[in-house]
Amino acid sequence: MSTAEGAAARRLGASPRPEGLPRQDRCLVMGILNVTPDSFSDGGLYAQAQQAIDRGLDLAAQGADIVDVGGESTRPGARPVALAEELARTVPVVRELARAGVCVSIDTMRAAVARAAVEAGACLVNDVSGGLADPDMAPVVAASGIPYVATHWRAPSREMDRHADYRDVVVEVMAELDLRVRRLKDQGVDPARIVLDPGLGFSKRTEHDWTLLAGLGTLRRLGFPLLVGASRKRFIGAALASGGAGDVPPGERDSATAAVSALAAAAGAFCVRVHDVRASLDAVRMAAAYAAPGL
Template identity: 40%
Template sequence: MEYRSDTLQNPQNSATRVMGILNITPDSFYDGGLYHAENAALQHLQELVDQGADIIDIGGESSRPGADPVPADEEKKRIASVLPAAVASGIPVSIDTIHAATARFALEAGACIINDISSFRHDPAMAALAAEHECLCILMHMQGTPKTMQAAPCYKDIISDIIDFFKERIDFALKEGVAEENIWLDPGFGFGKTVAHNLELLRRFEEFQVLGFPLVLGTSNKSTIGTVLNLPPDERLEGTAATVAIGIMKGVHCIRVHDVRAMSRVAKMCDAVLGRDAGQTP
């Protein structure tokens, strides 16, 4: 089944894209273990589709702070059962991975987006793979790895440092043959950043627009929200909504979320205020 190509094109000029998270992991910070079983994963996939997700982001390796790495073979095994159904839904499928072998497996099954939290640093072969498949790539900023990223992260100026990082990674991707129009950027809220860093990142998010690429934001239920509100992960909906609204008003083009229905409504309201095209549908 084909998806609407406009979901992945010209996001600056149209409605905010809503990326629904499907973690096939036993240890993700928010929903670890909930969708590890095949039936539960397929049921949640259908829920994301029914709630109006524009993109389904499937991950088989947790990137929570302190998480241990997962071999590509295990990662592929985790996502294999849900990939065909996700592709058959007609909604663009993203594979959240740092392993080129896993990305190739997903792309050959019909996925069309690589969401690489390492920005092609963990596995340099990822860039050539993305170029080969002419797929969309989401490059994310992170200090260190999920295992080490919260060990005293430090910046001279968080926005300038991330912009410099992106310039280097964009240059690498382009040299490897990735098309400029196939690059989106995620500043990595919660990845190698303190609470103060995350709040400043969101406060100054509009500064990332200087790069000229579509911007992705993933704040959904993260620990910074929990720290500010003193709430556990399953009570962070309102805090997530606040960060999503602020992000969209400051230039975010795609939000990566667990609660698709609620955050789609937040995005729709923000888009109306901004005068973005609300006619785009998944």
């Protein structure tokens, strides 16, 4: 750990970083690569393998520490795709990016896709269901020995908005994530390789997302690194609209996303997951400078 990283960690009380992932003196930046026709902001732009590979290399060139490849949309109301289709969309892209030296994450809820992606060179499994969608996921992750992101999740995309009911969203998300961690450990997943994601937008209303962001310090008491996936989401658009910006479409929310990335990094987030890598990379660098002034 560098002097700056150590000082920032002491200032923020940062959790230990999982082995097998890049180490930086700042919050990591994960670049989003949706190999889908129907993702909420960039669906169809990288649906062909070569388009996706080129985009992944571009994200890495922009400074992405990890490139997150996903072949199934998880936007509200999205329908699942066939296993064979998800495999065909993602595995060739993962393989080529890994061959090029990119640290690649596979964004999937299916154990079979996770296994194939790991075999193709993925360095991380990012499961928005936290292992709830596929009972075989935990054994696959345990056997692979690579880091695993477990997201707070209550229901599939097509019905998740019906489950956005909380009395205290921070307390309940903490409790549900703690339960997930205990069950993952019981299934052999190494706790030193677990990253938690509070699941912004997943069974959450706008006010829940902001409350969770404000409560990152409390969520970090679980003792695990936190990944924050806020990029271009509804709560950002709603805040811009309420601030007088009007209806801002997802593709025009990157500056606001970078502001949220800075807030998350300053609160001790381990990683932010974003569409626009350059803006959020600058943002997390500013948060690191703020945490360790003069170094």
